[in-house]
Amino acid sequence: MFKRPYRKIIYRKKVKILLIRIVNRNLGDQVIAENAAYLVRQALPRLTRRHYVLHSYDIQSEDYELLRTADLIIFVGGGLIKYRQEDFHTYVPSILEFAAEHAIPVCFNCVGVEGYDASDARCLRLAETLNAGCVKVITVRDDLETLQRDYIKSDCIAVSAAIDPAVFTSEVYGITRQTHSKVIGLGIVRHRIFEDYGITHITKEFQLEMWKGVAKELEARGYRWQFYVNGLRSDYDFAIELLQYMGRESEASVLLAPRPVESRELVALTASYAGVIACRMHANIIAYALGIPSVGLVWNDKMVFWGERIGCPERFLTSERFEPRQIVQCLEDSMGAGCAPCPDKLKQSICRPLRQFVHRYGAAAWKKNRSVHLKKPLNWADRLVAVALGGIGMRYSNMNTPDGLEHACAHGFRIFEADIRLTKDGKPVCVNGWSKGSYEKLGVDPQQYTDGMDYAEFMKCKMYGSYETMDAQHLLEQMCGKEGDWKLILDIGKPSKAILADMIIRLHEICLPYMDRINLTEHLFIRLQSKYDVEAVQEAALPMQVMYYVPPKQVREEKKTTLDSIGKYCKKRGIQWVSLPKETLDEEVMAYLHKQKLKSCLFSFNRYTEICMAVQMGVDWIATSYLSIAEMEDWYESGYTIVIR
Template identity: 30%
Template sequence: MSKIRILLLTNRDSDNVGDQIIEASAISILKGIMKNLDVPSDGFEISSRAAGIISKKYMSTGDPALLESARKAISGADVVVFGGAPLFNYTYQNFYLRTIKTLELAQEYGVPVLFSSIGVEPFDPTNPKSVALKEALAMSCVRQITTRDDVESARRYVEGTDVAVAHVADPAVLADIVFGKRPAAGPEEPRKRVGLVVTRAGIFKDNGIAFSEADQRRFWLETMALLESRGYEVRLFTTGHFSDEVFLDALVRAEGIPLSKVAVTVNSPEELIGELSACDGVIAYRLHASITSFAYSVPSVGLSWNFKVPYFYESVGHGDRALGPDRWNATEVVGALEKAMVEGVVKDEAFLMTVYETLFAGIKGIFAPGSERVAFTFAELQDGLPRYGGTSQAQYRAKVRRKLRRTYESYQSRVSGMQQAVAPRPGRVAAGLRRLRRSAV
């Protein structure tokens, strides 16, 4: 039997370290599935690429030469697995277009596609973008769609096809297995630490929420003050996105917050997991801070700026821990966290297994349909799931370089936009000259 070639597409190149945790978890799950199917380690290879394998430049120019890299990767694969990314996003992102093009290439080369635990935006039959995505998902290359959130929309996207659909856990719920357990507490109990995970200033406007940068600053300052008055140690950090770090840095500088209470930069899974697992409770805007906290049994409260946050908390039986914008005040949020810290984290092993079991079924159906092998149990998964090998110095430097590049690109885009906004318009200049001539007469 020839080597099985798996093309895994995730948000691996994202500054948001939560996406990097998803990638590592998805790789571990795929390796576990191969082991489960008795495929030796030299009998398969996983090529992990960015979900945006179709370049932005191609999307803007349509130059077919810019598709060559994607063509080579997809045509050389035996299966394409989309893992954990928000691949259907169309509301204020164009990710859906890149997903459609990827599917067209997979269809062209006859490569089966599995969507595993992806983010799904609501299906809207009146929206041309949503309809275009539905049409692409009807292609025969699509074999399975599992989602961590809106399963009803996922079903509507493939209505009339035989594509298997299911609601599953996020890959990152297995992070404690993939990355290792948190260190045991020492003999002395220090003050309880609460992690505060901030987000970028513009995320609320993008999602139609009237909550300004000043509002977010005020919320965090009041929350810090209340927590400290109750004896907690506080720790401010992000999940690594550079725009989140811009907000945090500005907050720290403006308010004179001691750096001992802050981790301004987070660049690797180990750093984010280190921050989260050192906490006794977490208050977070970013979803994967909540999911990773859950994996490490750290109670958290999710501040819901879109539908994905409550979907996660409801799926793990803690729906009361997702708080909408009308509840974003220090008293209510801290009260909800203290309640969560008393109750702890309860895990349903059967639900945690869904992300593994469904992908196992999808892979088995393609490569070993006649096999009598069944999916590992949770106990077997805990023992047998391959562990993350760690971020090397070279990988760490590459992550930082990507973040710096995006920071510079964002800055240049803003500067360019400002210059265009203040640039004189020819028509206005001509009118001004005419007025000057008339006044001179």
């Protein structure tokens, strides 16, 4: 008689790899992170890579709940081993101390080393933690000698030189250079960077004259040119100032590239140039990855190391050679010699250590993650709210854009919050108030506006020059076209009585076409901060539920308002939801809300540590700008089923 083979089902947690990255608007750091993530995925064991899950981590976030759940930690790259500029000398040791306490293996992938000082306490703390037992691998893109001589005392750490991960840019983004281009890209950096790094004789006035001279020299030799930046606003502002100094601001549409907001835009922009003269290191590295000759203007020794690493030290000019004719001649010589592809040996200098780290310590983590008890997972889609329709890329938030909404939907959100304000001509649009910050995001001069914009001019704007704006009518049209149980919370701020009356009329007009076929009160909410607003909205019978504001304790005391009075008012007006700023959240507030059977929506948290705390305290909805529901589910609830015969 045939006997069915014995089968046993085992549930194991996936191996969780946390990729620690620098998050800012210098897109060079984003290029590093995206290239490194690609290389880590390539390094996963081919037959078992489905057992692994990757997650990005902002180095500045201090999100210890997320750190605690990691099996492996990889610092993806960038200038991290330094103590004079920025605050990485604080963040890196804190992460390493936590990793050492929880025995989480750590790899530093192609990081930069910038100096050592035995008399500096910041440097000494950094050196001490780099020798922690959790640190297994360090690959260095520049000053290997200083790392080995001064920082690393442990014999248990594999230390080696490596190439920057951005050399894989063309492969990662699928972008190649435009071979017929005749334009030279001039990569501008904020003027104070030379002074900040001790090169005090390269003043702002010197740079204005230098770039003016470079442009003139290029034109004399028959080249076209264009200023561009890596994404930072301060760099872009100096590029505008350069055009003004040159008396050519009227030609800005041609002579200044739009400020990129996504890494792919920067790579595509770089690919459009025949050659590059740039101050930012990764402007040069991206050009190299695309096979475009570049000349670097050195403000940091890391650029000298880079030139030596790729065998082209003559293309990286130190300050004594900042003379326009010499700079342009160096570029012409570089273009004549061409840009050789990155040798496979250099590429393997980063791939091999990554692969060895992931295979060795990933396998150990997989064995450790034996059979686990599966608990019922949280339904994050019923908990998390996309603030201002969702942020993008851990860098851009409070935009209220169609792109943000699409991004949030793609990442699993079903609950959304949008800021609604009236334009000067009385039309409701999606914008986070008429403030200086909003005007700057829209790319307009805040001094030209005091009480909002006209509808037509608002709709022509783009957030950060890239993301389309949206009005409330289009937003509701988008939401009502969605399937499933979606929710939308409208935040109208603190309007005057006249504006509130007009807002109510406009919102009713927008809702009217959908009221016959959709029960909007099941989907729409409105955040209100005063009793007057509540009563006006309810008397107008807007098809949406009210979320009443609960202020922080200090504000309640100043206004002589108590939790009990808020609870009684909510009961009187039939209000079931309250909105809480994060400053309001405490055990007393949550205990009272639960007692009164009031549901809560918290604004807002962006760290897993905070969100887990809010969940434990019983908050119903938690608003966030950046976190992804899809990633939350993959990271926290991941389990893998194996069938053993």
